[in-house]
Amino acid sequence: MNLQIEQVGEGIKYLVLEGRMDLAGTQAIDHRFTAATATTAAPVVVDLAQVSFLASIGIRTLLQSAKALKQRGGRMVLLNPSEQVESVLRSTGIADIIPIFRDLDSACAAARGS
Amino acid sequence: MLPLADPSASGLGAKMAEPRRHAFSLADELAALPTAIDWLRAVLASHAVPSDTAFRLELCVHEALENVLRHGHEAGAPREIELTVEVFPGHAVARICDDGGPFDPLSAPLPPKPATLDSAMIGGLGLRLLREFASECHYIRDGGKNVLTIVARRAA
Numbered sequence: 001m002n003l004q005i006e007q008v009g010e011g012i013k014y015l016v017l018e019g020r021m022d023l024a025g026t027q028a029i030d031h032r033f034t035a036a037t038a039t040t041a042a043p044v045v046v047d048l049a050q051v052s053f054l055a056s057i058g059i060r061t062l063l064q065s066a067k068a069l070k071q072r073g074g075r076m077v078l079l080n081p082s083e084q085v086e087s088v089l090r091s092t093g094i095a096d097i098i099p100i101f102r103d104l105d106s107a108c109a110a111a112r113g114s
Numbered sequence: 115m116l117p118l119a120d121p122s123a124s125g126l127g128a129k130m131a132e133p134r135r136h137a138f139s140l141a142d143e144l145a146a147l148p149t150a151i152d153w154l155r156a157v158l159a160s161h162a163v164p165s166d167t168a169f170r171l172e173l174c175v176h177e178a179l180e181n182v183l184r185h186g187h188e189a190g191a192p193r194e195i196e197l198t199v200e201v202f203p204g205h206a207v208a209r210i211c212d213d214g215g216p217f218d219p220l221s222a223p224l225p226p227k228p229a230t231l232d233s234a235m236i237g238g239l240g241l242r243l244l245r246e247f248a249s250e251c252h253y254i255r256d257g258g259k260n261v262l263t264i265v266a267r268r269a270a
Contacts, residue, residue: 057240059239092227096228098231
């Protein structure tokens with residue numbers, strides 16, 4: 001499991017996840033992901049296009065960071081999950097509270113709150 | 115070998131000697147989960163199980179095993195945990211046996227789906243995924259063991 005952290009637009013954090021967000025994969029990125037998202041109020045776009053598997057442990061990491069970010073006044077959105085990963089996000093209701101976008105521009109606009 | 119919950123429903127039965135049945139014993143620790151999932155993926159790949167069926171079975175087994183490994187101790191520590199997999203044309207069946215305290219993951223209450231980010235609960239997600247992604251799921255308590263059978267069918 002890989003996590004790449006970039007900046008896009010005006011101060012938006014762009015986090016690209018790659019691999020399987022099962023127990024082992026999530027444990028491998030959890031600290032860096034949480035540090036990147038939960039310690040500032042910068043808007044966050046999480047690119048899921050290269051995530052091939054998502055278990056509840058991975059959802060917990062996304063959810064805890066999104067909650068912490070919101071408490072700081074920031075916002076997290078998700079970008080381009082695969083059909084299977086999106087089905088997990090919808091089944092658990094996460095897609096209703098952390099919005100999913102199909103293109104980076106829309107994701108960035110939503111993360112900024114504009 | 116334990117009797118099955120409902121052999122006719124899952125296609126399991128007197129087929130234990132055939133090579134399509136595979137068994138894996140887990141250590142009673144969370145660190146055993148990735149190894150078990152790697153093993154499951156290799157079994158499913160060796161039978162060329164379609165990706166959608168494999169995804170759903172992997173997800174259900176991951177959630178069910180994680181629950182056993184994290185919570186099995188609460189009502190008596192599980193000492194033996196076994197995962198078996200059988201692959202059939204059109205569906206695959208996983209069965210998890212553990213001798214921890216009785217726990218039926220199919221009847222445990224689920225928290226409501228989150229209405230807002232602030233009110234979202236962190237727990238209960240795995241049991242919801244197990245129930246929603248399995249084509250069929252059966253639980254019995256048998257001979258002091260929890261026996262959970264999970265069926266994933268190929269999408270029509």
